[in-house]
Amino acid sequence: MKSSKNFGGSPSCIYFLGMIGAAVYFISNAAGFWAGVLGFLKALVWPAFFVFEAFQYLSI
Secondary structure (H helix, E strand, O other): OOOOOOOOHHHHHHHHHHHHHHHHHHHHHOOHHHHHHHHHHHOHHHOOOOOHHHHHHHHH
């Protein structure tokens, strides 16, 4: 009988930790309540910002 290990949860955990870190960063730099709400929304989609900036830097 073969045993298989599923490592499917690792990327989700890393994304979740990144989202928490981004939320702390964006909310701590917010000037008011609505800026904090916008910071939380940005934290949900932080990989899109990262990829956009990387493509812009690489001129792709």
